[in-house]
Structures are given as C-alpha cells and as structure tokens.
Amino acid sequence: MELNDKQKEIVQVAEKLFAEYGFDGTSVRLIAKEAGINIAMISYYFGSKEKLLEHMVVHRMSGFKVNLDEIIAQDDRSYHDRLNEIVALYVKRIHKNNRIYKIVHNELTNNARSLTFEHYLSQKKKNLDSVTKFIEAGQKAHVFKKHIEIPLLIPSILGTYFHFHYNQRFYEESYGLNTPESKELFIETTLTKHIQKMLNALITYED
C-alpha cells in the first residue's frame, strides 16, 4: 500500500497522539483536527481507526533486520565489538520508535482488541534468529561463555531502555535531565554504555 502525503500526515499525527493519549484516549476527531483534514478521511483512507493502527505498526517496523545482519556479517571485527554495536543499534532504533512500541506493548497485553500484530511478532522472531546465530558463533569461538539464555538478552537490552522510558519522570529528576538535549545525550551515552557493559559482563564471565 502506497501512501500519499496526506495519508503520511495522518499516520504521523496518529502515532504521536496514540502514544501520548493512548489508543482509546485518542479520538478520530482529534487526529483529523491535528492533521488538518476531515474526520471522514480516516475511514476513507484506512477503513477504520483500528486499521490505521495496524497499518502504522507494519510500516514502522521494517528494515531493522537488515541493519542487524550488516553488523553481524562484519567478521573482521571482534565479537565484543559487534555486540556493542548491536546493543547501540537496538537502543537507537527503539528510542526512535518508542511511541509505536508503547502502543504495541499495550495492545499485545490488551484483551479488548483483536489485533494480533503478526508482522511485529514474525519480525521479532527473525531478529532473534540472527542474534542467536551470532551468539552461538561467539560461543564456538570461545569468546562468549557456554550457558546463556539467548532469548532473554533482548528483553534485558530493550527492557532497560523501556523501564527508563516509562519512568522518565523519575530518572529525569535523579539525573537532572532538565532539557530534551541532555536527555538525548544521556540515552546515547550513559544508558547505552550501561547496557553494553551489562551484556558484555553477562555473556563473557562464568559464575
């Protein structure tokens, strides 16, 4: 499905509002108003409010695996080096799209909607396969330790970011992140480094 400029505007506005006020908390009237269009256009273009959400998710979650596999494929670099870059990539991507992930998290644990987000889940599966192959190669090369719960590595990366994100009001105060710039810098440096160190420690040292 190709999107014209007006449709892109709707998707963009809707994404912001859904994350800000929740899916149920955002009315099609508000979306229309913010996007400067008539309310009927949402049904006209996307069929319904729910389908607009589905469409949004599918189109936001593509291209990640390509970046991931690019890093993994660079076998002239050390395993730790690549691992650090994988972590940085995950954090960067999830931070950029944190609004859409908030919606997905909500809807995946929401019994009211029939949304399955099959695209999201299959994408996640493929990403895990790539990461698994990389880690197992590192284990075979005796760089990474033997017993690692590989499927739980990504929850530790993304979960750390998201718990910071969901409780940002708390951590902004703890770390004195008063401006948006200082917050961005914190995520790029301190938070990312923390997660990198954590993963390196976890998959390197035997207990």
Place this chain on the structure above:
Amino acid sequence: MELNDKQKEIVQVAEKLFAEYGFDGTSVRLIAKEAGINIAMISYYFGSKEKLLEHMVVHRMSGFKVNLDEIIAQDDRSYHDRLNEIVALYVKRIHKNNRIYKIVHNELTNNARSLTFEHYLSQKKKNLDSVTKFIEAGQKAHVFKKHIEIPLLIPSILGTYFHFHYNQRFYEESYGLNTPESKELFIETTLTKHIQKMLNALITYED
C-alpha cells in the same frame, strides 16, 4: 481511608479490568457489572473513575521497602547472596502486581490525565536510596566494582521482566510456555536466574 468489603471488591475488579482493557477501554458499567454493584456506587464511594485509579495505586504500592531493608540488614550474609535475594524480591513483587504497574507506566507517559502518582515516585526514590546504600557498602568492602550506574540497576531488573511480560505472546512460543503453571515456573526460575546472573556479572567484573 478504610475500605469495606464492597469497596475492596470494586478495587479488585477495576484493577483487573484496567490492566486487561486499559483505563479508557474499561467502562464503569463493566466494572459495576463484574463487581455485581450498581454503576452509581463507583461515584458514590470513590468520587470518580479517575479517583478510583489513584486510590488503587496508592494502596497497592506499600510495604515493599520494608522487605527490601530486611534483606539488606542481614549483614551476616554475603553481598552476592543478598543481591540475589533483592533481585528475586523485585521480580516476585513486580510480577505479583504487574497489572497495576502496567497502568502506572501508561499513565505516567500519558498527557491526557493529570495524575501525578506522587506516592509511586516517592516510594521509588526511597527504594533507590536503600539499594544505593547497599551497593556502596559492597563497593567499600571491595566485593562490587567501582564504576556502577546504580540508578540504572533497577531498570535492568524490572525492565527485563517487563519486556518479557509485554511480549509474553512471543516468549510463550519461544519457550513453549503453554500452561499458566509453566509460565509461572519459568519466571520464578529461568527468568529470575538470568537477571541474577546478569546483575552479578555487571557489578562484579571490571571491563
């Protein structure tokens, strides 16, 4: 504010529904129906739907610090030993109350509501203070390494759990967690151990 049995029933039902269908997705009519009361009783007892939520959060988030400090105070046990129990306590508590935390996560990053959750934030601050003192004592005893981002430890513990929780549909398939019992067991053992190992590695080994 003391609660009679009927009020407790309302709070209990509302918590379940809010987490399941979201705050906006849950109508007072549904709460009333599930709790077996008249819709007017919600306003009668709590004032409004929003105040019911506030009340819910305050009453669910107490008592944790006591448990936390009890573990820390046992200075006959090793630092690693106590750290593992702290992690287990965090996971256990958060898992037990994951529904209320989902609501808080949502509302804290929701601009529509004016809810501040001051009780939640101050509680979190006190917990962090306790953890910080414990970690710093461990550093002084040369058991833990020097450079640790202490405020980010809790996001790593709870974030790992929550990312697993929010994507449970995915991990249920990955790990074959078909029954509620197997899922409970997984959280209690594999997931908890993964987080424990991760934190031990992180705060022990210098890079």
Place this chain on the structure above:
DNA sequence: TTAAATTAAACAAACGTTTAATTTTGTGCG
C-alpha cells in the same frame, strides 16, 4: 426515625462510522 446504601433513570457529551452532496482532479478527444 435518621443516616447510609442502593437503585433505575436520565443527563449531556463524546465516540467511530456512514451518508449523500459537492468540489477537485485526471484523462481522452476534437
């Protein structure tokens, strides 16, 4: 007999979607 608890009904407001009419745009032809 007084206060608290409970009820059904009504309230206005907001919801997502559809309708039918109108305007804008695109295309083929002379």
Place this chain on the structure above:
DNA sequence: CGCACAAAATTAAACGTTTGTTTAATTTAA
C-alpha cells in the same frame, strides 16, 4: 489548448452507541 466526462477527494451533517456522572426515589441498617 479547451471542453466533457468519469473518478477521486473532500465536506458537513447525521447515525446510533456508549461514555462518566448525577438525580431523585426507594430500600436497608443502625
């Protein structure tokens, strides 16, 4: 280029529901 016609885009209005809250009357309990 200019006209005619069809398709697409856009609009205001209306649709029937559902929303949270309040009212006023009634029942229950102290």
